[in-house]
Amino acid sequence: MLKLENVRKNYDRFTLECSLEVQPGCITGLVGQNGAGKSxxxxxILGLIHTDGGRITLMGKETKALTTADxxxxxxxLSNSGVSEYLTVRDTAAMLRGFYHTFDRADFLEKCRRYQIPVDRKIxxxxxxxxxxxKLLIAISHRADFLLLDEPTAGLDVVARDSLLGILREYMEEDENRSILISSHISTDLEGICDDLYMIHEGRIILHEETDVLLGSYGLLKLDPEQYASVDRQYLLRVKKEPYGYSALTDQKQFYLENYxxxxxxxxxxxxxxxxxxxxERV
Known part of the structure; x- marks a missing residue:
């Protein structure tokens, strides 16, 4: 559905060098600190900035070749996207009907009511x-096949975030071929919905793994100095000095459970x- 191959963007104090892929029917998460390169x-991807290298393909086409229908x-x-706050939801529906041939007004207004969004109050x-x-209901109102969601849960309390994630689950259940790329610095939001996760830091992907593998095979070892000196380090990804000794990240948790x-x-x-x-630090 989406593929970035060695995409590069150079700024004075920041460089993006990114490769990632979103498979059809999957929800892929992009996690990282604020300023890591998610936005x-x-x-x-959206062509809002000029890139300095690499290739981006979306729905089987290079992004520059996408038609209006695509x-x-x-x-x-996006974090700064939205419609005029002086409009009502009903006004917004009228506007969207002019933008998208596939806009479903009845379904949009029904979903707004179901998710407790008043349709006749100003936004x-x-x-x-x-x-x-x-914002999310607008993004799916025209039967989109692919969602690009940049920090959609930022600034929300836990109840609002859960409601938002419920909309995404319903969206995916309606059509098995749909896909989502979603970014967040609140990584726990993504654990329950994403099929795989990319971790970005200082403009570079530093980890990519299926979510089930991350949650099932990865573990954190707590080691005193003697244990750290004797432990087999071949499956340790990162080590950090702690007051008690060391913490170590592994992607082979079962190996250490069985042998230590x-x-x-x-x-x-x-x-x-x-x-x-x-x-x-790298081991």
Whole structure:
């Protein structure tokens, strides 16, 4: 559905060098700290910035060759995107009907009501969570096949984030060929919905793995100095000095469970992995 091959963008103090792929029928997450390159990647995909190298293909075509009909198959949410806050949802529906041939007004308004978005109040009166849900419902209102969502849950409380993720689950269940690329620095939002995750740091992909593998095979070893001196390090990805000794990230948790029963081994969440991959040292 989407493929970036050695895409490069040079700024004075930042360089993006990114390769990633989103398979049909999959939700792919792009995680990383603020400023890691997530938004720059999205802007490159959408042609909002000029790239300095590499190749981007979307729905089987280079992005420059996409037709108007192709672009209607995309649903996009950017952090600074939206519609005039002086409009109502009903006004917005009328506007969208003029933009998209495939816009489904009845379905859009029904989903707004179902997700508790008032259709006759001005958007400026909405809460942050209501505005975020509306942006997402607009992105899927024209039966888009592919969603590009840059930090759609940023600034939302846990209830609003859960509601937003529920919309995404429903969207994917409606058509098995749909795909999503979603970025977030709140990595726990992505654990339950993404098929695979890319981790980006300082403009470069530093890890790519299926979500089930990340949550099942990766682990965090807690080692005192004596244990660290004797442990087999061939499956350690990163090591970080701690007051008690060392923490170590592995993608072969079972190996250490079987061979080092006295070592404390914790299941590593995605946040732990981000911290270790960025702050830990290579073994």
């Amino acid at each position: 720059t990647t999205f802007k490159a 672009k209607e198959r995309l649903g996009v949410v 400026k009166e909405f809460s942050t969570g209501m505005k975020a849900k509306l 029963p006295k070592v404390v081994i914790e299941n590593s969440g995605i946040d732990d992995m981000i911290t270790m991959m960025i702050r830990g």
